[in-house]
Amino acid sequence: MTEHLRRDLTDGVLTLTLDRVDKKNALTEAMYAALSDGLEQAESDPAVRVVLLRAEGESFTAGNDLGDFAKVAMTGENPVQVTRFLRALAHASKPLVAAVRGRAVGVGTTLLLHCDLVLLAEDALLTTPFVGLALVPEAASSLLLPARIGHARAYAMFALGEAMGAAEAVACGLANKALPAEQLDAVARDTARRLASQPAGALAATKRLMRDAGVIAGVMETESAQFLNRLRSPEAREAFQAFAERRAPDFSKFG
Numbered sequence: 001m002t003e004h005l006r007r008d009l010t011d012g013v014l015t016l017t018l019d020r021v022d023k024k025n026a027l028t029e030a031m032y033a034a035l036s037d038g039l040e041q042a043e044s045d046p047a048v049r050v051v052l053l054r055a056e057g058e059s060f061t062a063g064n065d066l067g068d069f070a071k072v073a074m075t076g077e078n079p080v081q082v083t084r085f086l087r088a089l090a091h092a093s094k095p096l097v098a099a100v101r102g103r104a105v106g107v108g109t110t111l112l113l114h115c116d117l118v119l120l121a122e123d124a125l126l127t128t129p130f131v132g133l134a135l136v137p138e139a140a141s142s143l144l145l146p147a148r149i150g151h152a153r154a155y156a157m158f159a160l161g162e163a164m165g166a167a168e169a170v171a172c173g174l175a176n177k178a179l180p181a182e183q184l185d186a187v188a189r190d191t192a193r194r195l196a197s198q199p200a201g202a203l204a205a206t207k208r209l210m211r212d213a214g215v216i217a218g219v220m221e222t223e224s225a226q227f228l229n230r231l232r233s234p235e236a237r238e239a240f241q242a243f244a245e246r247r248a249p250d251f252s253k254f255g
Contacts, residue, residue, distance in 0.1 A: 005034035012049035012196035021057035032081035039088035049196040054099040063106030070240040089114040099188035110139035120166040121181040129161030134235035140219040
């Protein structure tokens with residue numbers, strides 16, 4: 001467990017709270033490990049009927065900690081806990097509910113594609129700026145995002161880093177509701193408790209009918225291989241070096 005992720009189990013709802021407010025809840029390997037622990041607990045513990053994902057502060061998450069990305073780019077190390085977390089998302093059999101306020105960057109948006117109910121604060125802003133970092137989509141989002149919102153909008157989010165606000169996310173089926181920020185947590189907890197009161201077997205069977213975990217996991221593996229290759233590419237090194245130096249990256253020297 002890390003101090004940057006809190007777990008609470010009440011009334012059948014396991015709440016996982018990101019709490020690295022000073023870094024806008026950017027996800028480290030330790031946080032991915034703690035999230036994986038939580039999802040694995042949900043699978044094995046019959047007392048857990050629903051998982052609620054939320055965050056402290058003004059941002060849901062700034063995405064993967066770029067320092068960790070840069071480390072992989074420079075050393076070639078494999079981000080084991082990221083892979084573990086993505087697999088846990090793919091195979092989650094219990095309902096996942098997300099409560100999102102502020103920025104949800106990269107995996108902060110793609111993990112929502114694995115949630116069964118997504119509630120957004122009206123100030124939520126979803127972005128997947130992978131190509132701008134010389135990377136590719138992850139979390140099976142290359143399959144799930146176009147299926148949810150259409151190829152044109154998904155491509156613009158991936159390739160151009162175009163942001164999607166809460167109202168548009170609801171209108172295109174990426175989220176269920178957009179709420180005033182001060183109501184988000186209460187509505188999310190009430191929604192999770194309502195789900196927890198439903199018959200667990202029927203919920204699990206419904207989720208299996210709606211999602212093919214094997215297909216999703218297979219897409220994740222394909223994406224992950226490409227993602228690691230891209231992380232180790234000269235383009236990615238340029239992207240992360242430019243970020244560290246607070247300048248625009250120059251990709252013109254790469255074919």
